[in-house]
Amino acid sequence: MSKANPLQSAVSIASCKLTRSILRRTGRGGTSIPGEIAMKLCPGITETVSDGMEIVVVTGTNGKTTTCNMIRHALISSGRECLLNNSGANLLRGITADLIDNATWTGRSKAHYAVLECDEGALKQVVPLVHPKAVVVTNLFSDQVDRYGSVQNTLKEIRTGIETDPKTILVLNADEPLSASLALGVPNRVIWYGLEESVGVQGNVDLSDAGVCPKCGAEYEYDYHIYAHLGGFRCTSCGYCRVTPQVRVTSIDRIAASGSTVHMITGKKEHEVQIALPAVYNVYNAAAAIGAAGALRIPVQEAIDSLSTVQSAFGRMETFDLDGLRLQMILVKNTAGCNQAFSYLTGLDEDYTAVLCLNNQTGDGHDISWINDTDYEKLCRDPHLKKLFVCGECADELSGRLTKAGAGDDMQQIVRDYNELLPLLKAEGRPVFALPNYTSMMEFRKVLSQATGKHEFWE
Numbered sequence: 001m002s003k004a005n006p007l008q009s010a011v012s013i014a015s016c017k018l019t020r021s022i023l024r025r026t027g028r029g030g031t032s033i034p035g036e037i038a039m040k041l042c043p044g045i046t047e048t049v050s051d052g053m054e055i056v057v058v059t060g061t062n063g064k065t066t067t068c069n070m071i072r073h074a075l076i077s078s079g080r081e082c083l084l085n086n087s088g089a090n091l092l093r094g095i096t097a098d099l100i101d102n103a104t105w106t107g108r109s110k111a112h113y114a115v116l117e118c119d120e121g122a123l124k125q126v127v128p129l130v131h132p133k134a135v136v137v138t139n140l141f142s143d144q145v146d147r148y149g150s151v152q153n154t155l156k157e158i159r160t161g162i163e164t165d166p167k168t169i170l171v172l173n174a175d176e177p178l179s180a181s182l183a184l185g186v187p188n189r190v191i192w193y194g195l196e197e198s199v200g201v202q203g204n205v206d207l208s209d210a211g212v213c214p215k216c217g218a219e220y221e222y223d224y225h226i227y228a229h230l231g232g233f234r235c236t237s238c239g240y241c242r243v244t245p246q247v248r249v250t251s252i253d254r255i256a257a258s259g260s261t262v263h264m265i266t267g268k269k270e271h272e273v274q275i276a277l278p279a280v281y282n283v284y285n286a287a288a289a290i291g292a293a294g295a296l297r298i299p300v301q302e303a304i305d306s307l308s309t310v311q312s313a314f315g316r317m318e319t320f321d322l323d324g325l326r327l328q329m330i331l332v333k334n335t336a337g338c339n340q341a342f343s344y345l346t347g348l349d350e351d352y353t354a355v356l357c358l359n360n361q362t363g364d365g366h367d368i369s370w371i372n373d374t375d376y377e378k379l380c381r382d383p384h385l386k387k388l389f390v391c392g393e394c395a396d397e398l399s400g401r402l403t404k405a406g407a408g409d410d411m412q413q414i415v416r417d418y419n420e421l422l423p424l425l426k427a428e429g430r431p432v433f434a435l436p437n438y439t440s441m442m443e444f445r446k447v448l449s450q451a452t453g454k455h456e457f458w459e
């Protein structure tokens, strides 16, 4: 499998490890430079350092990080060593650097397992080099449109990645018609996961991303909806429809800020499952993680048990303690994710303060037009919402959108500096939900980390 010559790979590994340690010591973690250098010095290095490992690659629009975190937690809880690329670098260079970090100086992997979060567009470069045991696709939504053109292009990019490895097991969301269509025309084994009609939840229905039947081009009909374009879809023209999944969530018995209780059927066995993270979208992430655990042959009960102690990933429902005040941070970067976060907030039975932050930098995909399609009206109607703080470079645009949604001047306040925000939140004295997009999360999180003593991710 490994094509690199030993001297070349040794030089490449050494350069990567040294550059990384220098960058970290000077406070610049999370860059792609070490991986870039390593691949220049030895183009086969990614294959060399991943040789013999069992790897799960996770891609899709929403939920990648949390799903990775759940799979890793299942592996570690059952005593297996596992690498996770948690530095936020999910392109080939960053993944290569993380794999090198996990290798000895001679290129042998230390942890046997790796869970790699992978950008949708980078999948076609990553899969042929790391030969994953499984590829998990969480879902597809319109996101960062200026980078990929459209969600259909993203789907094509993922398909190209999958087609490079017919042996990799696909773990697919049965309820999401776009990513479900990836199973068509490829020989790969598929493990399906999904929520049954019997769970009886329905969030915002938005079929703009549903696409059309890949077999005949007709529009889908739905027997039931879960949220957005997820649910029991079928084509009335040719009969193509949602597959009955192997990992089936049959009921959601409890959803609270501390987590959810659901019933899940895997194979013929029914399990009560405690998921330590709240909200319906995390039920999907949990079901995806169980599917991935199955692909890795981890006993299903071990994987299920681990979900009761899983902790939130960086910025995904991460909890901070602000002098006794609870602040939960939920990364939102598109309409679907944001609507889901609102469903979660408005479903809780407690008064809260909300912080909405919006930037439009490269890491955010530049385009903020998604706020126009997002259901801020739902948030503003919630009687438990007592105060809104609006932050980030695009605070004015966001504030305008909130005014349209019904948030008056007494309800919302623009704050330009995160350092000034913290005392305001404390003065309000209620639990806080912060909903930033990517780069605003990095900025807000830095201020929060300094105030609460949490570390940056590379420390």
Ligand SMILES: [Zn+2]
Residues within 6 Å of the ligand: 213, 214, 215, 216, 217, 218, 235, 236, 237, 238, 239, 240
């Ligand atoms: Zn059809």
